[in-house]
Each structure stands twice: as structure tokens, then as C-alpha cells.
Amino acid sequence: MIVGWQQMDYIxxxxxxxxxxxxxxxxxxxxxxLNVVVYRLPLMIQHDGQQxxxxxxxxxxxSHCPACKHPLQYWQNIPVLSWLLLRGxxxxxxxxxxxxxxxTEAGCAVMFLGLSFLFTTPLSLLSALLLFWFLLALSLxxxxxxxxxxRLTLPLLWAGLLIHSISGEVTLQDALYGAVAGYLVLWVLxxxxxxxxxxxxxxxxxxxxxxxxGAWVGWQMLPYLCILAALTGIVFxxxxxxxxxxxxxxxxxxxxxxxxxxxYISQESRTIWLMFS
Numbered sequence: 001m002i003v004g005w006q007q008m009d010y011i012x013x014x015x016x017x018x019x020x021x022x023x024x025x026x027x028x029x030x031x032x033x034l035n036v037v038v039y040r041l042p043l044m045i046q047h048d049g050q051q052x053x054x055x056x057x058x059x060x061x062x063s064h065c066p067a068c069k070h071p072l073q074y075w076q077n078i079p080v081l082s083w084l085l086l087r088g089x090x091x092x093x094x095x096x097x098x099x100x101x102x103x104t105e106a107g108c109a110v111m112f113l114g115l116s117f118l119f120t121t122p123l124s125l126l127s128a129l130l131l132f133w134f135l136l137a138l139s140l141x142x143x144x145x146x147x148x149x150x151r152l153t154l155p156l157l158w159a160g161l162l163i164h165s166i167s168g169e170v171t172l173q174d175a176l177y178g179a180v181a182g183y184l185v186l187w188v189l190x191x192x193x194x195x196x197x198x199x200x201x202x203x204x205x206x207x208x209x210x211x212x213x214g215a216w217v218g219w220q221m222l223p224y225l226c227i228l229a230a231l232t233g234i235v236f237x238x239x240x241x242x243x244x245x246x247x248x249x250x251x252x253x254x255x256x257x258x259x260x261x262x263x264y265i266s267q268e269s270r271t272i273w274l275m276f277s
Contacts, residue, residue, distance in 0.1 A: 134155075
């Protein structure tokens with residue numbers, strides 16, 4: 001049954017734009033959940049290292065205003081639309097609601113919609129949506145906190161292995177080699193830099209993210225991914241120093257995520273050789 005599902009004809013729009021509208025709405029909903037993950041997961045990790053109960057998780061308590069703690073009504077929690085209706089302020093205490101919330105929701109919807117045009121079979125589309133959602137979550141968390149949580153990187157790694165054991169787009173053996181090689185590449189680089197300079201160039205979360213990406217794209221694509229990530233990191237650092245006068249260590253997770261996303265898309269569109277020719 002899985003094989004038959006995988007080999008279905010290309011997805012076609014249902015009732016005009018109904019299919020793509022549904023994908024966009026799905027993206028808005030998962031973008032709203034993404035905001036919860038990005039805000040709460042780092043706090044949960046912080047509390048894990050302290051004594052006492054955290055007092056919340058990803059599902060409880062219900063969504064509320066961070067300022068006045070008042071629970072939100074259903075109409076105040078509609079992705080993007082509620083922020084517009086409330087004019088970017090809490091209905092109860094008038095505290096400003098950060099623009100990043102509707103931007104994340106809208107961005108996730110646009111991302112899902114774009115992927116639905118690129119990946120046109122059910123399994124390939126669901127796989128891409130899963131991968132890109134995780135990469136966006138990890139990027140936003142790393143940018144804000146310099147953390148790449150195991151609670152996201154490790155499930156992403158196992159998901160890549162599981163999906164390739166079903167789809168066969170990348171052999172399970174190549175995916176396993178990719179995961180191991182991805183971890184070892186940055187592990188060796190980390191210790192090389194630390195031995196020579198005495199400084200830590202990156203964190204262990206970066207190792208695990210590259211291992212997860214290796215599981216998704218296979219070991220053969222890791223050199224391209226690493227080159228793209230390095231180039232992205234250089235540009236990112238130059239922009240931070242040149243425009244924002246920020247000279248501290250840059251989070252490398254978003255660079256890995258962007259490179260992984262580009263390589264994954266290129267595998268689908270068969271343009272990887274054009275990118276490096």
C-alpha cells in the first residue's frame with residue numbers, strides 16, 4: 001500500500017485553487033505552532049537544568065498574553081488575521097505583540113505553498129514539509145538563543161532515516177553514512193580548531209544538525225552542503241559586522257539549514273550539477 005501511495009500520479013489542484021489554499025492554511029496553522037515551539041522550547045530546556053518543575057510544556061497552558069498572562073480566546077489566536085484585527089496589541093492589556101509572530105505564520109504558509117509546487121507526489125511533499133518545518137524551527141531558535149535542541153535535531157535525524165527506508169529516494173545505507181559523516185565532519189573540525197586556537201568554533205548542536213541533514217540528503221551530497229553552509233556563514237558574518245556592527249560568534253544552524261534546504265530542493269529538481277558547474 002505504501003508503494004502504491006508513493007507511485008500515485010502527480011497531485012493536481014482540486015476545484016481550482018482549493019488544494020493550494022488548503023496547503024497554505026495548513027502552513028499557517030503549523031506556523032502558529034512553530035511560534036509556540038520557538039518561544040517555549042528554549043525555556044523548557046533552561047528549566048531542565050534547574051531544580052523544580054517547569055510549569056508548562058508545548059501544549060499547556062493554553063496560549064496567553066506574555067505580558068498580562070490572560071488566556072486568549074479562539075478569535076484572538078487565528079494565524080495572522082488575529083494580529084491584524086488586534087492591530088498588533090493585546091486585547092486585554094494593550095501590550096504590543098511582536099511582528100515576528102504573524103511574519104513566522106505567513107512565512108510558513110508561503111514556504112508550504114512553494115514546496116507544494118516543487119514536490120508533487122504525496123510522500124515527497126509530506127517529507128519536504130516535515131524537513132523544512134524542522135529547519136525553520138531550528139533556525140529561529142538558534143538565531144534567538146544559540147541553541148539547537150536535541151528535541152528537534154534527533155527526531156529530524158530519525159525521520160530522515162525512516163522516510164528513506166520507505167521512499168528509496170536515497171538508500172538507507174547512504175542515509176546512514178550521511179548521518180555518521182555529517183556528525184564526524186564538524187566534530188573533527190571542532191576539535192581541530194580547539195586544539196590549535198583553544199577556542200570552541202561551534203556547538204555540538206551543529207554536529208547533530210549536520211548529521212540529520214546527512215540522513216536526509218545522503219553522504220554524497222554532504223560536500224556540496226558543507227560548501228554552501230560555509231559560504232552562507234561568510235556572507236552572514238559580513239552582513240552582521242558591516243550593517244549591524246555585531247562581531248560576536250554567529251549562529252551556524254541557520255547556515256546549515258539553508259544549505260540543507262537548497263541541496264534537498266536541488267535533488268528534486270536535478271539542478272545540483274548546474275549549481276556547481
